[in-house]
Amino acid sequence: MQILDGRKVASLILSELTNEVVLLNKKNVQPKLVIISVGENPASALYIRAKQHACKKIGILSDLLKFPENLTTEALISTIQSLNTDSSVHGIIVQLPLPKTISTPLVIRAILPKKDVDGFHAYNLGKMFLSTEFEDLAPSTPSGIVRLLEHYEITFEGKEVTVVGHSNIVGKPISVMLLNRNATVTICHIYTKDLAKHTRNAEILIVAVGKPGLITADMVRSGVIAVDVGINRLPDGSVCGDIDFLNVSKKATFITPVPGGVGPMTVACLLENVVKSAKRLNI
Numbered sequence: 001m002q003i004l005d006g007r008k009v010a011s012l013i014l015s016e017l018t019n020e021v022v023l024l025n026k027k028n029v030q031p032k033l034v035i036i037s038v039g040e041n042p043a044s045a046l047y048i049r050a051k052q053h054a055c056k057k058i059g060i061l062s063d064l065l066k067f068p069e070n071l072t073t074e075a076l077i078s079t080i081q082s083l084n085t086d087s088s089v090h091g092i093i094v095q096l097p098l099p100k101t102i103s104t105p106l107v108i109r110a111i112l113p114k115k116d117v118d119g120f121h122a123y124n125l126g127k128m129f130l131s132t133e134f135e136d137l138a139p140s141t142p143s144g145i146v147r148l149l150e151h152y153e154i155t156f157e158g159k160e161v162t163v164v165g166h167s168n169i170v171g172k173p174i175s176v177m178l179l180n181r182n183a184t185v186t187i188c189h190i191y192t193k194d195l196a197k198h199t200r201n202a203e204i205l206i207v208a209v210g211k212p213g214l215i216t217a218d219m220v221r222s223g224v225i226a227v228d229v230g231i232n233r234l235p236d237g238s239v240c241g242d243i244d245f246l247n248v249s250k251k252a253t254f255i256t257p258v259p260g261g262v263g264p265m266t267v268a269c270l271l272e273n274v275v276k277s278a279k280r281l282n283i
């Protein structure tokens with residue numbers, strides 16, 4: 001069994017990005033990401049800190065705009081519109097989840113697609129459906145998964161892949177990206193009748209649910225490549241994924257740890273999108 005070491009691969013990506021930022025700086029371009037956060041959410045605060053820390057490490061400017069819980073959809077959209085036209089800003093992300101009183105689809109739609117470095121705008125998601133060449137500003141968690149597996153020379157063509165979870169930010173886009181790479185993809189979710197039947201069939205199993213211990217060793221085949229996207233905080237403060245790591249790792253050929261697997265790759269791919277956007281907006 002081999003660990004898919006997200007920290008190691010992410011740091012390789014970040015060091016390449018550092019060089020690209022230096023080149024941009026030489027052209028008087030200072031890549032800048034603006035993170036919008038509404039209300040108080042401890043998990044979001046943690047993710048924002050990780051993103052800002054990584055930005056700082058590689059020379060990307062990051063601004064955090066914090067708003068109170070009672071912000072209106074209109075006020076948020078108006079903030080986004082001014083960032084859209086601000087030429088010093090290359091990437092805009094709205095930290096999700098937003099308070100229930102705010103319309104997330106309307107807010108995401110307000111982001112200029114060229115600055116949508118999270119890749120959640122319908123324009124960027126739609127392009128992804130066409131082929132790998134059109135995966136332009138792709139969502140960073142799915143991109144991170146693909147990049148991590150590619151680093152370990154894992155191929156997708158013809159593979160049986162099961163994705164558990166069908167959210168717009170992980171499950172659906174990773175399924176499309178793997179279809180683009182000619183995998184045979186099965187997508188499971190809360191309404192799937194016999195989850196184990198589908199997980200046992202998987203040569204590559206990707207789990208993005210948010211339920212600790214959901215995938216047990218009897219639910220995977222021997223030799224599985226297991227990718228755990230889940231981030232769950234346990235009452236003792238520790239963090240775990242959705243896969244029973246201890247027992248599934250005994251049957252797996254490759255497995256991602258949590259933490260240290262998909263999480264760091266997500267951050268690295270987000271920053272890659274910021275650099276991509278900064279280059280393009282300054283051609």
Ligand code: NAD
Nearest residue numbers: 141165166167170189190208209210229230231262263266
């Ligand atoms: P979500 O809540 O939007 O979606 C959860 C999905 O799981 C849904 O499709 C739902 O139908 C499915 N589901 C729920 N219970 C199930 C069950 N018993 N059996 C099968 N499917 C079930 O979540 P999300 O935003 O996609 O995030 C999923 C997990 O991944 C969370 O733990 C989140 O914190 C984590 N996450 C990690 C990263 C990262 O960088 N590592 C990035 C994004 C999300």
